[in-house]
Amino acid sequence: MRRSINILRKSCKDLELLKALQSELKYEQSTNPFQGHQSGALGDFVLDWDAPQSQDVVLRRKCDSGEEVAVSALLGHEVLDGEGLLLPRQALMKVCIKKPGLSPVLQFDCGISSKGDDESEFAIHNAYYHRSLSCLGPSDYRGPLFSSLDPQLQDAFKEYLIARGIGEDLTNFVLLHLHRKEQGQYVNWLRKLEDMVAKNA
Secondary structure (H helix, E strand, O other): OHHHHHHHHHHHHHHHHHHHHHHHHHHHHHOOOOOOOOOOOOOOOEEEEOOOOOOOEEEEEEOOOOOEEEEEEEEOOOOEOOOOOEOOOOEEEEEEEEOOOOOOEEEEEEEEEEEEOOEEEEEEEEEEEEOOOOOOOOOOOOOOOHHHOOHHHHHHHHHHHHOOOOOHHHHHHHHHHHHHHHHHHHHHHHHHHHHHHHHHO
């Protein structure tokens, strides 16, 4: 008798979870938080990596001069404001630049933030010099704290990246693409959970 009651309780809890999952899935499928947003443009970049299960994307561009630019990006952590509301997600972006025929690589760690509807901007957090991609040691001096650099030099680095296609069109594309990607992953996750719980309910 006790075993039957436990089975019934478990079955009720499974049904409650299933209903909650179905409700959330229905809501997510009926809303499109990114409808009407302009997606920006890739320019001369190509989408090199965008696996459905991964959180990041990689873009590449080869300039006429033979210079190679690689960009990898993923969404940052969710942040709550003082009232418990979610703030717009920022993206973390790495930009690597390699000159033709040379081993050294310049790496820039950047953040992309939304300035409002269909507008974004990027800021450089770090600039590194690597002798080569195969010689990355933890004790190597890679450069000073970026914020400690002369403001003119900081601006010059940003203009250097903008000249290589890291402008508002690209950052708009990256930010919106990553948000849409995560939304799709969340819906797929809900579907998988629904299927699993439904089989045991």
